[in-house]
Amino acid sequence: MDTIFIKTPLGIAKIEGDANGISVISVHQDGLVSESIPEHFQEAVSQLNEYFDGQRKAFTFTLHPKGTDFQQKVWQALLEIPYGKTMSYLELSKKLGDVKAIRAVAAANGKNPIWIVVPCHRVIGSDGSLTGYAGGLWRKQWLLEHENPVKQESLF
Structure with missing residues (x-):
């Protein structure tokens, strides 16, 4: 499981996942932004940025949340x-x-x-x-x- 951090208008988003998909996206008040984005996070980061820019209404990257x-x-x-x-x-x-x-x-x-x-x-x-x-x-x-x-x- 890999973790990256990106800047959003609402704080720093922590994204966790791997080649199977994104399992966690959470927001934090502050933190260090990741300098590099691994390949398996590229689409999620791109789509989140489009969402915040008002250019995206639905997400298509693979999700892999863990729960009952x-x-x-x-x-x-x-x-x-x-x-x-x-x-x-x-x-x-x-x-x-x-x-x-x-x-x-x-x-x-x-x-x-x-x-x-x-x-x-x-x-x-x-x-x-x-x-x-x-x-x-x-x-x-x-x-x-x-x-x-x-x-x-x-x-x-």
């Missing part, structure tokens, strides 16, 4: 939330077939190891509120605004 079968099921459902859209924890639980699993779904969402790419930031409270986010609520808000910027039309 249930976590994998939740993370797969997260991948189906379209760019610029949100879904509540309750809606996500219903989509997975068990409304009573809302706490388990929320816990699996919180264990998502692949920041941004598996879009747990698109899951919100039933009342539309921004709820817990491992990267900090300010990052969640930034990501949602980045994906769905409010276009104010001129009044004059």
